[in-house]
Structures are given as structure tokens and as C-alpha cells.
Amino acid sequence: MIEMIYKEEENKSEANDNQEITLRIPKNIRQIGIIHGSRKIYVEDYVITYLQQFSMRQAPKQQVIILLGRTQWLEDKQYFFISGAINAQSVKVDMDEIAFSEECWMRIYGQMKKYFDRLEIVGWFLSSFENPLYINDAIIYAHVNNFPGNDKVFMMLDPQEREDAFYHYENGQLIKESGYYIYYEKNREMQEYIIQHREETTDQIRTEVEDEATRQFREMMQAKKEKQQEKHTMHFLYGASTVMVLVFMLIGITMINNYDKMLNMESSITTLSDLVNGNVENTQIETQDTTLNQIPVESVDGKIERQNVISSEEAQKEEVQKSNKEKDNDTEETKSQKNQVKNAEEKYVDNREKRPKEQKSDEKKAKETIAQKEGQYHVVSKGETLETISIRYYGSPNMVKDICNANKINNSDQIFPGQKIFIPQK
Structure with missing residues (x-):
């Protein structure tokens, strides 16, 4: 926890020497709501976690928890530092009455001495399920009779809606605060208390109360x-x-x-x-044209005279010659x-x-065209590994397995300079 220290000098009339007032404010904080006014409430993270988990386990039953810590004033501003919480099991809670018995207070002081001997009571907490964040007369009466003064606060939480709020007493009423701070530090006292009062196993306890x-x-x-x-x-x-x-x-x-x-x-x-x-x-x-062209035609000038009839032998010879010529033409x-x-x-x-x-x-x-689209080849240089090659082509070492599958490499560590490997397309 990083601390900021504020100093103030008191009047000489109140003390002869200058007195130093120290206020330690945690720096590792988270703001809930809008903080304004003269009250600054700081609640340790383990306390908030315990209140939320306790309310969820006990819902819809209402339960009371005593808030422990310390209060300080500086420059007209009041600071509340809440770092402990004790379950008030024997407190009777109903719509008309919230009763703290002497036995209940004895048990609370006994728990404080055992786990939180350096802290004091700074307020109380009530889980509300049926009437979320509703302040009735029973709550005001319980606060005035058991937590009197301006240095006590009241907190209410609705476990179903996950809403919570702090209140302070002023002019006969509980006034809602606009916000508070959650701070983080090693709170071993609260851790020990949670571990001793959990019903779950040790592994579940450590998981739930881890920082x-x-x-x-x-x-x-x-x-x-x-x-x-x-x-x-x-x-x-x-x-x-x-x-x-x-x-x-x-x-x-x-x-x-x-x-x-x-x-x-x-x-x-x-x-x-x-x-x-x-x-x-x-x-x-x-063939038809050739046959027609082979028919002999004679033209005769002048008078037509009667010629001698050709003998039958000559006519037969002419027919044989014509037939042979036709056969030759057909063969060609x-x-x-x-x-x-x-x-x-x-x-x-x-x-x-x-x-x-x-x-x-x-x-x-x-x-070949498809193969070119699927990837490219790379020649291994000295000092290169499949991881560096994967980072070079894909920007990530997660493609080593794909490169091994594409090149049928069984051991990703066994490559040598000059080896030609195929780089598949991502």
C-alpha cells in the first residue's frame, strides 16, 4: 500500500510543542459512485467480497454484520477506513425490530479480540432482500441505540440487484452517501477470519479470497x-x-x-x-458428266447424204473400246x-x-497454377528454424505444424541449411 501523509500543526494554546497528525490514504483504490461531502469512506476489498458472498448465501434471509476499522478527522473531513467484518449471528432481524442482545455483543467483542484486536467498531451492515435499500423505523432505531454518534456508518446491500449504499446519521435520519472507495492491500486478519468461518473446502476458500x-x-x-x-x-x-x-x-x-x-x-x-x-x-x-461428254456428236455442212452402213464387226469393236474406257475411268x-x-x-x-x-x-x-496459389518455396539459411520461418511468412509461430505436414517433416527441430521447403498458403 502506498501512503500519502498529511501534516497539521495545532495551536500553541492546546500544546506547547508542534504535534504531527498523520493520515494514511491508500493509493490503489477504485471509486464507486460520485464522492463529495465531508465524509470519505474507504472499504478494503476482502471486506466487500465477504459482504457480497455472505449476502448471496443467506438470501432471502436478512443478516447483520459488524463493520470494523478506524476513523480520522483532517481539515473538517471525516475519513472511515473499514478493514474488518464480523458476523452477528444472534441478532434478531425482522420488519419491526432489529434486536442486539447482551450475549450477541459479548460474542462480537470476543471475535474482535481474537481476529481484529487493533480495530474498533465503525458501523454495521444489513443484507436486504425483500425491501432493497429501504430504510424503515426499525433500522433507524437500531442504529441510534447501538451505534450512536457521528463516527458510525450504516451499509445496506441488495444481493439480488447487486446494489449497495452507505448511510450516516444526521438530524434523526439516515442520509445516503453518494459513493465510496474500495482499496486493495494484504488484509491477513480478514483472510484468516473468512477461512475460519467458511463452510466450503480449503481449496474453494483460497479461490474465493485470492487477491x-x-x-x-x-x-x-x-x-x-x-x-x-x-x-x-x-x-x-x-x-x-x-x-x-x-x-x-x-x-x-x-x-x-x-x-x-x-x-x-x-x-x-x-x-x-x-x-x-x-x-x-x-x-x-x-462420272455422269464424263459419260455424257463421251457421246460422239458429228456436225455436217451442206446436204445430208446417205452413207454406207457400218459393218457389225466394226460396231462391236467400237462398243468394246468404249466399255474399256469407261471401266478405266471408274477405276481411277x-x-x-x-x-x-x-x-x-x-x-x-x-x-x-x-x-x-x-x-x-x-x-x-x-x-502448376493451383500449386503456385497454394504456397511457395523457401531455402533454409544458416541459423533459421521452422519457428522463425513461420514468423517470417505468417507473422506467428503457430504455423510450424502446417509447414511440417506440407513437407512431411516428423521433427520440427531437424532442418538444415540449403534445404528447400514448401511454405503453404495461410
Whole structure:
């Protein structure tokens, strides 16, 4: 606890020597509400924790707790430092009366002597469940008769709504304070009292009464752990999504290639069919034209004279010669048609043989493109580790496992300079 010391000199009429008044104010504090007025109330953190937990366990039953500490005046301001609390179990509490018996006070003073021998009574506390933060006549009567004077305070807490408030007595009424301070220090007396009066196990007691710094550190570590788990989950989902996209791209490329091949094959078959059918028809037309052109036609000038009839032998010879010529022409035309069909078939077979090679080349290019998108290669330099490489490419050492999986490395510590490793895309 860091202390601030204020000094004041009394009048010489009251004392011959200068008297030093010391006021120690904790610096590690937390403000509740708005603080103004002549009263400053400081409550130690273990006391607040005890009051809150005690009220929750006893709800809806109302319970009274005696507040212990010290009070000081400085420059017309009154300071309350509350660092202890004792459970007043035997106090009778109902709507019409709050009764403190002599037996109850004897037990309270006995507890004070055992646990808080250096503190004094500075007020009292009441847990309110049915009528939260409502001051009735029974509360005012109990305060005036058992805690008289201006140096006593009253605190009320509603465990259900988590609301609390301090009050001071003035002009026959309990006036609500606008706020107070919570301060933090090693309060071993209060810790010992809590441990002795808890019904839970020792482990639960230590957990509940641990200091504020330890609790905040554990909460911070838990939040950090949850954040890391969420980050790992996001990385996994991102990687899975990337793989799915690449798979769909590969399937799409394959389907497009297959579709193009089907179209090319259909076009080739259609072209081959049209070529064969067109050549046969053209050949038939050319044959007919050739036959018609071979019919002899004679033109005669002048008068038409009667000629001698050609003998039957000569006529037969002419018919045989014509027939032979026609057969020769048919043979040449048939050979030409066969050669064209053969050339078309060879061209179709060559196209079929070339297409798988082109398909493999396209698939290889697609795979290389996808591989380039998935990551890159890195040559290990002297002094580098997988953790430093992970930090260099990803900004975090958490990708070491992914790099090992991508390169089939069993031990993350066994890499050597000059080794070429694959860095997958994050």
C-alpha cells in the first residue's frame, strides 16, 4: 500500500510543542459512485467480497454484520477506513425490530479480540432482500441505540440487484452517501477470519479470497486462451474453405476440358462424315458428266447424204473400246475416293492421339497454377528454424505444424541449411 501523509500543526494554546497528525490514504483504490461531502469512506476489498458472498448465501434471509476499522478527522473531513467484518449471528432481524442482545455483543467483542484486536467498531451492515435499500423505523432505531454518534456508518446491500449504499446519521435520519472507495492491500486478519468461518473446502476458500491481482491475471489468461482457440478455429475454417475452392476449380477445369474435347470430337466426326458423303456425290456427278461428254456428236455442212452402213464387226469393236474406257475411268475415280477416305481417317486418328497429350499438358499447367496459389518455396539459411520461418511468412509461430505436414517433416527441430521447403498458403 502506498501512503500519502498529511501534516497539521495545532495551536500553541492546546500544546506547547508542534504535534504531527498523520493520515494514511491508500493509493490503489477504485471509486464507486460520485464522492463529495465531508465524509470519505474507504472499504478494503476482502471486506466487500465477504459482504457480497455472505449476502448471496443467506438470501432471502436478512443478516447483520459488524463493520470494523478506524476513523480520522483532517481539515473538517471525516475519513472511515473499514478493514474488518464480523458476523452477528444472534441478532434478531425482522420488519419491526432489529434486536442486539447482551450475549450477541459479548460474542462480537470476543471475535474482535481474537481476529481484529487493533480495530474498533465503525458501523454495521444489513443484507436486504425483500425491501432493497429501504430504510424503515426499525433500522433507524437500531442504529441510534447501538451505534450512536457521528463516527458510525450504516451499509445496506441488495444481493439480488447487486446494489449497495452507505448511510450516516444526521438530524434523526439516515442520509445516503453518494459513493465510496474500495482499496486493495494484504488484509491477513480478514483472510484468516473468512477461512475460519467458511463452510466450503480449503481449496474453494483460497479461490474465493485470492487477491484482486491474481484474479485479474487468471481472467486475462483465460480470455487469451479462448482468443487463441478461436483463432485456430478460424485458421482451420479458412484452410478448409481454400481447399474446397481449389477442388471446385480443379473439377471445373477438368469438366471444361472434357466438354471441349467432346465438342472437338463431335466436330471431327461431323467433318469426316460430311467429307465422305460429299466426295461420293461429287464422284457420281463427275462420272455422269464424263459419260455424257463421251457421246460422239458429228456436225455436217451442206446436204445430208446417205452413207454406207457400218459393218457389225466394226460396231462391236467400237462398243468394246468404249466399255474399256469407261471401266478405266471408274477405276481411277474409285481409287481417288478411297485415297480421300483413307486420308480423312488418318487425320481423325492423329487428332485422337494428339488430344490426350494436349489434355495432359493442360492439366499439368492447371495443377502448376493451383500449386503456385497454394504456397511457395523457401531455402533454409544458416541459423533459421521452422519457428522463425513461420514468423517470417505468417507473422506467428503457430504455423510450424502446417509447414511440417506440407513437407512431411516428423521433427520440427531437424532442418538444415540449403534445404528447400514448401511454405503453404495461410
